[in-house]
Amino acid sequence: GAVVSQHPSRVICKSGTSVKIECRSLDFQATTMFWYRQFPKQSLMLMATSNEGSKATYEQGVEKDKFLINHASLTLSTLTVTSAHPEDSSFYICSARDRGHGLDNEQFFGPGTRLTVL
C-alpha cells in the first residue's frame, strides 16, 4: 500500500514553455501532498505544501506564480512550471501523507520527474 506515482518520469522542453507534472496517490487518500526539488548531488528542498481544496503554502524563495500547484482531489496534485528556463532543470519529487495509515508525519514519495529545459 501507500504507492505514489508521478507522470511524466522525464520531460525535455524548450525554454519559455510550461510543463505540468502530475502526482497521484494510487491506493490511499492524501490530504496533504508535498513538492520537492533536488539539484544534482544536493538534498531535497521543499518547495510547497499542498492541501486538498485549498491554496498551496510555498516555502520562502519559491515563486508561486512560476510554480503553480493544484490539489483538486484527494488523489491528485499537479505542479506546473511556467515559462521554464534552463535553471529550472532539476529532479522534482512529490510525496503524500496518508490520512488513514502510518505515522502522522510519514510521507510516501513518488518516483520523481527529471525536467530538462533546453
Added chain:
Amino acid sequence: GQNIDQPTEMTATEGAIVQINCTYQTSGFNGLFWYQQHAGEAPTFLSYNVLDGLEEKGRFSSFLSRSKGYSYLLLKELQMKDSASYLCAVSSLTGGGNKLTFGTGTQLKVEL
C-alpha cells in the same frame, strides 16, 4: 530555522559495518527519518525515531538522542547494493503542520 548536518561521503568494505551520523538543530521536533536514495530515484524509507534510543530493523538500526540533537544510522553486513545516498530528515511541527527537512545526504560507497 532548521539545520541538519551529515558527512558528504563515506566509503566502507563489503561485509563491514558503517555508521552515518546526523546532527540537527530544529524547533518543534517531531521525529527523525532515515531514507535511502539511489541516483535518479525517489527516497525509500529506512527507519524512524521519535523517542531516544535504538530502533533495529534487520541490517539497519537507527539511534536518536533528542537532548544532543543527534542520530545515527548503522548498516551491518554491508552489501554492494547498499551503495547509495542516505538522507537524514527531521520532522517538525509548524503552524502549517508537519514538515520534513532533509540533510544534504551521505553518499556511501561500498567496495569489495
